[in-house]
Amino acid sequence: MSLSREQYDEIMRIISGRHQAAVRNSNIRQEEIKSKLPEVADLNERIADLCLREAEARIRKNTGLAENFLRERRELVGKRNLLMKRAGYPEDYGSLKYYCEICGDTGYAGNEKCGCFKELESRILNRDSGLPALMEKENFSSFDMGIYDKNTYIEELKPREITQYDYMLKKVLPDIERYLEDFDGKSGRNILMFGPAGTGKTFLSNCIAKELIERRYSVVYERAGDMFRSMSRAEFSRLPSPEDESLGDRINSCDLFILDDLGTEFATEYTKGRLFSIISNRLSRELSTIITTNMSMSQLKSQYGERVSSRFIGEYMLIPFYGRDLRTVISKEV
Numbered sequence: 504m505s506l507s508r509e510q511y512d513e514i515m516r517i518i519s520g521r522h523q524a525a526v527r528n529s530n531i532r533q534e535e536i537k538s539k540l541p542e543v544a545d546l547n548e549r550i551a552d553l554c555l556r557e558a559e560a561r562i563r564k565n566t567g568l569a570e571n572f573l574r575e576r577r578e579l580v581g582k583r584n585l586l587m588k589r590a591g592y593p594e595d596y597g598s599l600k601y602y603c604e605i606c607g608d609t610g611y612a613g614n615e616k617c618g619c620f621k622e623l624e625s626r627i628l629n630r631d632s633g634l635p636a637l638m639e640k641e642n643f644s645s646f647d648m649g650i651y652d653k654n655t656y657i658e659e660l661k662p663r664e665i666t667q668y669d670y671m672l673k674k675v676l677p678d679i680e681r682y683l684e685d686f687d688g689k690s691g692r693n694i695l696m697f698g699p700a701g702t703g704k705t706f707l708s709n710c711i712a713k714e715l716i717e718r719r720y721s722v723v724y725e726r727a728g729d730m731f732r733s734m735s736r737a738e739f740s741r742l743p744s745p746e747d748e749s750l751g752d753r754i755n756s757c758d759l760f761i762l763d764d765l766g767t768e769f770a771t772e773y774t775k776g777r778l779f780s781i782i783s784n785r786l787s788r789e790l791s792t793i794i795t796t797n798m799s800m801s802q803l804k805s806q807y808g809e810r811v812s813s814r815f816i817g818e819y820m821l822i823p824f825y826g827r828d829l830r831t832v833i834s835k836e837v
Contacts, residue, residue: 522608618719641709667826688758691789698824
């Protein structure tokens, strides 16, 4: 995803701080071992020396000598580990323990951004949207099934007799669970959540965002109105901000794009065209998208046209929401 120089530097400062903390903590543990178990510290020095001598022997292709050094080193490692165990320490107590073992707190695994970098990238790029704060309140740990109606059958699903509570429990949540289980950042699986306001669509999209960011996927969250205004400024303003100019790139490259509250924007031919472009670009790249809207499928087709609605029907998992506005239930309880 596209980062400004300031955002990139902020991420690398955090990662560098993690590396420094890992080195500092390792040094503290090693000093503790030297103080309490000087024989272990001596063995560590001899083991390190044998590592170097073994490497030199292999470079010179003296295999026999290298194997001798290897056997001696393994014997010393065994002695050291036994002494550590007897003293009540784990064998790796003095070793360097990185925050991220994949990249060794460098931010990169080979030439690719590490997952730890992507996690920070998602949080920083979504800061202005308020997503990090939302995720602290709206996540699977705080998800409360108790607010859903257990007594009234959903009118739209009659004659099937199912309450809002049972519908969420037996239909919506299992669909979300399967989506998360199968998510790999490559398969391009998509969700359209649609239905009345206040039925939990945005809450669940925030739950998904938090889960996947913590699994170190890159996630971009945008409210529809804010996104289209930003894109319009990038195209038509004389002096667009760097954030506005880079939004399109962020949307087209992240592992998951969440577009919240589609239909609340001022609908024009421009917004319809941009929406179609975003959906098509992400489908062609097999990148995942989640869209929430208070509109029905017929309303979506009427407002955005056949091209958009056909892609929803053919390429998205459709999850309709029904029932009462949960926000009114929560406000009454408060």
